[in-house]
Each structure stands twice: as structure tokens, then as C-alpha cells.
Amino acid sequence: xxxxxxxxAFRYLWLRSATNxxxxxMARARDxxxxxxxxxxxxxxxxxxxxxxxxxxxxxxxxxxxAGATFAPLxxxxxxxxxxxxxxxxxxxxxxxxxxxFLFQAPIDRETLLRYKLVRSQGSxxxxxxxxxxxxxxxxxxxxxxxxxxxxxxxxxxxxxxxxAGLIRASWSSQGRAGLRHHWMPIVAMVAAALALAWAxxxxxxxxxxxxxxGEFLASVRLALDRPGAVAALLPFRVALGxxxxxxxxxxxxxxxxGVGLMAxxxxxxxxxxxxxxxxxxxxxxxxxxxxxxxxxxxLGLLHAAKNKRLPRPWFRLxxxxxxxxxxxxxxxxxxxxxxxxxxxxxxxxxxFASWLALRVLASDPHAAAVTxxxxxxxxxxxxxxxxxxxLRNDLRTDLARxxxxxxxxxxxxxxxxxxxxxxxxxxxxxxxxxxxxxFAIFQLGGxxxxxxxxxxxxxxxxxxxxxxxxxxxxxxxxxLVVVFPGWAEYGPTKAPGIDQMGEMLISILITSxxxxxxxxxxxxxxxxxxxxxxxxxxxxxxxPAALVALLVLIGECVLMMVLLGEAFDELDPSQEGLLN
Amino acid sequence: MIRVQxxxxxxxxxxxxxxxxxxxxxxxxxxxxxxxxxxxxxxxRCVTGIIPPTSGSVHIAGxxxxxxxxxxxxxxxxxxxxxxxxxxxxxxxxxxFIARLYGVEDAAERGxxxxxxxxxxxxxxxxxxxxxxxxxxxxxxxxALLHSPKVLLLDEPLTxxxxxxxxxxxxxxxAEAEAGATIVLSSHLLGLVEELASCVLILAxxxxxxxxxxxxxxxxxxxxxxxxxxxxxxxxxxxAEPDGEI
Numbered sequence: 053x054x055x056x057x058x059x060x061a062f063r064y065l066w067l068r069s070a071t072n073x074x075x076x077x078m079a080r081a082r083d084x085x086x087x088x089x090x091x092x093x094x095x096x097x098x099x100x101x102x103x104x105x106x107x108x109x110x111x112x113x114x115x116x117x118x119a120g121a122t123f124a125p126l127x128x129x130x131x132x133x134x135x136x137x138x139x140x141x142x143x144x145x146x147x148x149x150x151x152x153x154f155l156f157q158a159p160i161d162r163e164t165l166l167r168y169k170l171v172r173s174q175g176s177x178x179x180x181x182x183x184x185x186x187x188x189x190x191x192x193x194x195x196x197x198x199x200x201x202x203x204x205x206x207x208x209x210x211x212x213x214x215x216x217a218g219l220i221r222a223s224w225s226s227q228g229r230a231g232l233r234h235h236w237m238p239i240v241a242m243v244a245a246a247l248a249l250a251w252a253x254x255x256x257x258x259x260x261x262x263x264x265x266x267g268e269f270l271a272s273v274r275l276a277l278d279r280p281g282a283v284a285a286l287l288p289f290r291v292a293l294g295x296x297x298x299x300x301x302x303x304x305x306x307x308x309x310x311g312v313g314l315m316a317x318x319x320x321x322x323x324x325x326x327x328x329x330x331x332x333x334x335x336x337x338x339x340x341x342x343x344x345x346x347x348x349x350x351x352l353g354l355l356h357a358a359k360n361k362r363l364p365r366p367w368f369r370l371x372x373x374x375x376x377x378x379x380x381x382x383x384x385x386x387x388x389x390x391x392x393x394x395x396x397x398x399x400x401x402x403x404x405f406a407s408w409l410a411l412r413v414l415a416s417d418p419h420a421a422a423v424t425x426x427x428x429x430x431x432x433x434x435x436x437x438x439x440x441x442x443x444l445r446n447d448l449r450t451d452l453a454r455x456x457x458x459x460x461x462x463x464x465x466x467x468x469x470x471x472x473x474x475x476x477x478x479x480x481x482x483x484x485x486x487x488x489x490x491x492f493a494i495f496q497l498g499g500x501x502x503x504x505x506x507x508x509x510x511x512x513x514x515x516x517x518x519x520x521x522x523x524x525x526x527x528x529x530x531x532x533l534v535v536v537f538p539g540w541a542e543y544g545p546t547k548a549p550g551i552d553q554m555g556e557m558l559i560s561i562l563i564t565s566x567x568x569x570x571x572x573x574x575x576x577x578x579x580x581x582x583x584x585x586x587x588x589x590x591x592x593x594x595x596x597p598a599a600l601v602a603l604l605v606l607i608g609e610c611v612l613m614m615v616l617l618g619e620a621f622d623e624l625d626p627s628q629e630g631l632l633n
Numbered sequence: 634m635i636r637v638q639x640x641x642x643x644x645x646x647x648x649x650x651x652x653x654x655x656x657x658x659x660x661x662x663x664x665x666x667x668x669x670x671x672x673x674x675x676x677x678r679c680v681t682g683i684i685p686p687t688s689g690s691v692h693i694a695g696x697x698x699x700x701x702x703x704x705x706x707x708x709x710x711x712x713x714x715x716x717x718x719x720x721x722x723x724x725x726x727x728x729x730f731i732a733r734l735y736g737v738e739d740a741a742e743r744g745x746x747x748x749x750x751x752x753x754x755x756x757x758x759x760x761x762x763x764x765x766x767x768x769x770x771x772x773x774x775x776x777a778l779l780h781s782p783k784v785l786l787l788d789e790p791l792t793x794x795x796x797x798x799x800x801x802x803x804x805x806x807x808a809e810a811e812a813g814a815t816i817v818l819s820s821h822l823l824g825l826v827e828e829l830a831s832c833v834l835i836l837a838x839x840x841x842x843x844x845x846x847x848x849x850x851x852x853x854x855x856x857x858x859x860x861x862x863x864x865x866x867x868x869x870x871x872x873a874e875p876d877g878e879i
Contacts, residue, residue, distance in 0.1 A: 363723065363758065363760065366726070370726075370729050370730065370733050371733065372729065372732040372733055372736075372737055372738065372740040372741070373733070373736060373738060374733065376733055376734040376735070376736065378733060379730050379731075379733035379734045380734075382730070382733075383719055383721075383722060383730055386721060386722065386726070387719070387721040390721050391721075453717065454717040454718075454719070455683065456678075456683055456711070456713045456717060457717055459681070459682060459683040459684075460681045460682060460683060460706055460709065460710075460711050461706065461734055462703050462704075462706040462707035462734065462735060463703060463706075463734070464702070464703055622702075623685070625684055625685055626683065626684060627644070627675070627678070627684045628644065632678070632683070632684070
């Protein structure tokens with residue numbers, strides 16, 4: 053096939069895919085709930101555009117251009133050296149599985165395939181460039197269009213660089229040392245850049261020890277960046293980033309010339325690399341697919357464990373007799389326990405305590421150090437409780453892809469719903485409790501309370517009792533949304549992403565927040581009322597019956613949720629919602 | 634053992650299964666046949682309770698699937714054409730999971746026997762992602778047979794199996810039927826159905842075309858007398874091609 057014929061096929065593929073994606077979104081929008089998602093997504097985009105294109109309100113970060121122009125090239129250089137050292141750039145070569153299946157066996161030459169890959173990567177580079185432009189535009193002096201073009205130029209150049217590194221690595225894999233010898237120049241250049249930077253920054257060790265504050269240390273870093281070795285090593289990175297930090301339009305035009313030249317040089321370099329990349333590209337595609345699926349199903353940790361042949365045992369054994377719903381909870385919790393490890397827990401515990409010790413050494417006030425060290429894990433625990441339900445998905449959301457199994461199990465909808473939610477709620481409880489226990493330990497050991505003060509222990513006991521039902525409700529809301537709006541779920545057969553899905557996500561977050569607030573309001577009010585009534589008689593001890601009442605109300609909410617959403621799950625027709633192939 | 638009465642499943646204006654009725658007694662292997670899009674998978678999904686029918690009823694081992702879904706599901710097992718597994722459970726753990734769900738008391742012995750029969754013994758500690766397509770199919774079979782279901786429904790059960798695995802699978806299905814299970818077998822492999830099934834049900838466009846013992850289904854068409862199942866199927870479903878055409 054001629055290159056022209058191949059490009060006609062590629063254009064057809066992209067055009068039809070885009071058209072069908074829009075058609076799918078439009079067809080979904082006939083359903084009122086998805087139309088609402090589309091409306092919310094469009095409203096959000098409109099708001100973003102208005103915020104960006106509207107009258108300037110003054111930059112919140114006036115020093116960003118100057119600081120960025122100084123330090124961003126160094127950061128980019130460190131990232132680039134990391135890509136070359138780790139070899140992770142092979143993912144830039146990834147072709148999707150259908151692409152590898154159809155295009156690699158088609159009569160298309162390697163150069164055309166490579167160009168196809170470079171053009172297709174614009175499908176992800178352009179939206180990212182738009183997003184970063186919207187986020188960063190107000191902090192940068194150049195006009196909107198210039199900022200967008202600068203960010204696009206940088207993203208494209210970085211991608212081209214990654215592709216080049218990936219191709220050289222593929223050459224090394226397929227040809228061994230001969231492949232490395234063939235591409236010795238860029239390898240020598242990267243090693244020279246690393247050595248030059250190391251030489252330029254070598255005095256910083258002493259500067260760090262003698263600096264009285266961070267400002268003085270940063271001044272030393274600026275001096276190091278002006279040393280000849282650093283200037284030479286960072287030159288291409290300054291060229292790539294230059295247009296972003298331009299002061300005005302004429303300055304931007306002046307900086308764009310070398311920037312475009314650098315991008316063009318990368319393109320020519322890639323096209324001239326004669327490397328058999330198909331095998332590496334197909335393998336990277338499979339790896340990307342595995343990682344994406346594992347991430348969506350919340351089992352990235354499991355993926356690594358399976359690859360390393362170190363599959364952890366479940367935390368508890370499942371007996372073959374007893375209530376069958378326990379099996380589903382066990383399955384869900386095992387999914388979580390296999391994605392984390394005790395060594396990770398020990399590592400994070402060490403980090404928190406090391407931070408506390410460092411604060412004690414650096415700060416003059418040990419009390420303030422203990423407060424700061426307590427607040428950090430406490431905040432992380434609160435964030436885990438709020439955001440955990442979005443990321444921990446070892447429940448019905450994951451099992452939507454296995455509805456043909458789940459729906460044939462000898463359990464009622466309510467039992468399945470409750471058992472699925474219990475699995476992820478137990479996982480959320482473990483994560484939140486982990487941070488809570490660390491915060492409590494530092495609070496106690498840091499001298500923020502007296503050994504005879506029982507109130508922190510009462511608070512800990514209350515939290516321990518209330519955390520599981522709160523976790524259940526938080527996870528139940530997420531699973532309930534899946535049961536009521538299954539078409540919005542991220543799992544199951546792949547859906548075409550679109551504005552409606554973005555809107556659906558926003559609505560989901562809004563509904564989740566409101567429902568969670570309402571669910572917490574009722575037990576808080578009931579517990580508060582009991583505490584208020586009994587405080588006169590019991591003093592601080594009134595917290596105990598208040599916590600008990602709150603617990604009972606929470607349990608009542610859990611049961612109500614299980615009954616209502618269990619019935620909804622029973623009535624769900626997965627074939628109508630497109631959840632079955 | 635299975636009684637389906639006036640089963641209908643509609644998607645908007647499209648009728649996937651239309652007024653379907655049939656019965657299958659214990660020990661029967663029923664072949665479910667039909668061209669692509671005939672409604673076989675929808676029928677299997679309705680009979681297993683995965684999707685609710687628009688109208689009609691399904692009884693499994695005497696239990697109405699709509700009124701007593703849990704009791705009905707306890708008696709059945711379904712192997713879809715593309716079996717899905719819990720990616721974080723090993724082969725053994727899948728069996729332990731199923732044992733708990735169905736309350737199988739001698740699960741350890743039964744599981745070990747099934748793993749041996751299906752040649753999965755050395756795969757005990759492996760995750761589904763580490764198994765080949767054929768091994769995954771064998772795992773699905775082991776999970777389905779662990780609780781000795783009275784009704785076993787299979788959608789293309791030989792997919793991915795090697796010749797030895799196919800032979801063992803056929804022997805297993807025959808043994809289960811002889812032990813009293815009702816088996817519904819959906820497949821495009823007419824040779825397999827002809828070899829195993831004592832009775833066939835042919836669907837086309839969601840409607841029942843023919844139902845009965847293989848030797849009787851073409852009886853009302855004299856020209857089909859003495860013909861094999863393939864000829865009968867093609868004639869009854871109107872999918873036969875003129876000689877020489879593909």
C-alpha cells in the first residue's frame with residue numbers, strides 16, 4: 053500500500069471514530085439523565101472558558117514567570133534524565149491492541165507507522181495543552197493563544213523526545229550492543245548533561261548546610277544554574293520552555309523560533325532512527341492496556357505482585373460454611389489487601405515519625421512540632437474518608453464487568469449490595485484508621501495531653517465505633533449511584549468518553565457530597581441532642597450515650613440503604629443499560 | 634427441572650425472545666441452537682436470572698425464578714461464552730469462594746477432585762490473568778460443577794479447549810446428565826450437539842422453530858428424513874445456501 057493510501061485509511065479511521073463517538077454521546081443524551089450530564093458538562097466548560105477569557109483579575113502568582121523560567125528547565129532536565137535512565141519512555145511508543153493487530157500486519161512501511169503514531173499522539177497532547185493553558189494562562193504574561201501554542205510546542209517536543217528515547221531503547225533490545233553503538237551520540241549527550249549538572253550543583257551540599265533560610269539556599273541554586281556546565285546542559289530545556297515565559301508578543305515570537313527548530317530537529321531525528329519498534333510498541337500497548345484496566349479496577353498493586361510472583365495471602369481464611377454473602381465481602385477485601393502490603397504501612401509510619409523527629413530538631417518549640425506532626429496524618433485520614441470512596445472500587449462498581457456471575461449467585465439483591473459495600477467499606481476503614489492511629493500516637497507521645505486525660509481515648513473509641521458505618525454509607529452512596537445510574541459507571545464495557553461523562557462525573561460528585569452531608573447530619577443532630585440533654589447530668593460523659601445514639605442512627609441508615617438499593621439492584625436490567633455485551 | 638412458559642424479552646420495539654415455552658427433565662441434555670442473533674444468549678440470561686424477562690415465567694427445579702430467585706439460583710450454574718473471573722483470586726480461592734456461596738461442605742475434597750479431573754492441579758495458586766484461554770474455561774467448569782447443580786447452562790462450552798480437554802468436557806457433561814442434572818447447551822458446533830444432546834431447541838428471530846428429540850424435529854418435513862442435524866438446522870432456520878456457495 054502506498055503511504056498515500058495508508059493516510060487515507062488513517063483519516064477514515066479517525067474521522068469515523070470521532071463521528072461514532074459523537075453519535076454515541078448524542079444517542080445517550082436522549083435519555084434525560086444523560087442529557088442532564090451533557091448540560092452540566094457544557095455548563096462547566098462554559099464556566100471554565102468564561103473564567104479564562106473573561107476580564108483579567110490580576111495574577112495570584114506574580115513571580116511565576118521569573119521562577120518558572122529559572123527552575124523549570126532544571127526540573128525538565130531531571131525528568132528527561134530519569135526517562136533515559138529508567139527506560140519508561142517505551143510507553144510513548146505504545147500502539148493500542150487493535151492498532152497493533154490491524155496496522156502491523158498491513159502493507160504499511162515503518163516510517164508511515166511512526167508518523168501515524170506521532171499524529172495520533174496529538175489526540176492526547178492537544179486536550180492536555182488546552183487544559184494547562186486554561187489553568188496557567190492568568191499567571192503568565194503572554195496572550196492566551198501564544199500561551200496555548202507555547203504549551204503545545206513544549207508538550208509535542210517532550211513527546212517526540214520520549215519517542216526517540218523509546219526507539220533507541222527498542223533498538224538496544226532488538227540488536228543488543230550494536231543497537232547502542234548505532235545511537236551513541238544521544239546517549240553520550242545525555243550522560244554528558246548529567247555529569248555537567250552534577251558538577252555544577254556539587255557546591256550545593258555545603259550551601260545547604262550553611263544556609264540560614266530557604267531564600268539563601270535558593271540563591272545558591274540560582275548561582276549554580278549560572279555555572280557554565282549547567283548553562284550548557286540546560287540550554288535545550290530552556291529553549292523548549294522559553295516561549296511559555298515570554299514577557300510579551302515580540303519576545304514570544306523571538307523565543308518561538310529556536311523552540312520550533314528544536315521540535316523540528318526532534319522530528320527529523322525520530323524519522324531517521326532506523327529501528328524495528330513494532331515488537332516494543334505492541335508490548336507497550338499490552339502493558340498500557342493492563343495498567344489502565346488494573347487502575348480502573350483498583351488492582352495496580354496486584355498487577356505488580358503477580359508480575360513479581362509474590363502473591364500475598366488473604367488476611368483471613370474463608371470457611372466453606374456460613375452465610376454466603378460473607379464470601380463476597382471476603383473477595384472484595386482480599387482485592388484490597390493484595391493491593392497493599394505491610395511494608396508499605398511500615399514505610400509510611402516511618403515517614404510520619406521521621407517527619408515528627410525532623411520537626412522537633414528543626415523547630416524551637418517541640419509542642420508546635422507535635423501539633424504539626426499530628427495534624428498531617430489526621431488531615432490525610434480525613435481526606436481518605438472523603439476521597440477514598442472514589443478511588444477504592446473493590447465493590448459492585450468493579451463487579452459490573454462480571455454481572456453474568458454476580459446475578460446468578462444465590463443471594464438477594466440486598467445481600468449482594470451489602471456484601472459488596474462491606475468489602476470496600478472495610479478497606480476504607482483500614483486506610484482511615486491507619487492515619488488516625490498514627491495521628492493519635494503522635495498526639496499521645498508528643499505530650500499534647502496528660503496520661504490521665506481520658507478524653508482522647510474516648511474520642512478514639514468513638515471514632516473506632518463510628519468509622520465502619522460511616523465508611524459503609526460513604527461506599528454505599530457510590531455503589532448506589534452505580535445501581536441507580538448504571539450507565540454512568542466507569543466499569544463494564546468501555547464507553548466513549550465525552551462532555552456528558554464529564555458532566556456526569558460533576559453531578560456524581562455533587563450528589564455524593566449532598567447525600568453524604570445529609571447522611572451525617574441526622575446522626576450528628578440526634579447525638580448532639582442527646583449530648584445537650586444529658587450534659588447537665590453527666591458532664592463530659594454525655595459524649596458516650598451521644599455516640600451510641602449516633603451509632604444506632606448510622607446503623608439504621610445502613611440498613612435502609614441496603615434494603616432500598618438492594619431492591620433497585622434486583623430490578624436492574626443490565627441488558628437495557630448496556631452493561632452486557 | 635427447567636420449565637419456561639411464554640418467555641418474552643423486548644428491548645424497545647425489538648423483540649429478542651418471543652413467547653418461548655419449553656421444558657427439560659432431569660438427565661436431559663438440551664441443545665439450544667439458532668443462527669447469530671436468534672436470541673440464544675438472551676434466553677440463557679433470562680433463564681439464569683441475569684436479566685429479567687419482559688413477560689413469562691421460568692421455573693428451576695420447581696422454584697419460580699421471579700418469586701424465589703435465591704432458591705432457584707442455588708440449583709443452577711451458568712458458564713457464559715466468555716467467562717469472567719475475579720482477577721485477584723487464585724484458582725483455589727475461586728473454588729473456596731464458590732463453596733461458601735453455595736454452602737458446599739465437602740468443598741476441599743470436591744475441589745481437589747475437580748482440579749485433578751480438569752488438569753488444573755498445578756495452577757492452584759495462579760491468578761486468572763496467568764491462565765491460558767483453555768485453562769480459564771476449565772476453571773469456569775470447575776466453579777460451575779463444584780456445588781453439583783441440578784441445572785447446568787453452558788454457552789459455547791468448548792471454546793479454547795484442546796482436543797483432550799474437549800473429550801473430557803463431553804465426558805463430564807454426559808456424566809452430569811447421567812447423575813440427574815438437566816443440561817442446556819448452546820453452541821454453533823452442531824456436531825457437538827448431535828453427539829451429546831438428546832433433545833434440541835431451535836430458535837430463529839427470537840421465536841421457537843422446533844423443539845424435541847433430534848430424530849423427531851424434522852419429522853414434519855419429509856424431505857429432511859434421514860438427514861443430519863446440520864441439514865435439518867439449515868433447512869428449518871432458512872439459512873441454507875445453494876450448493877457450492879459459502
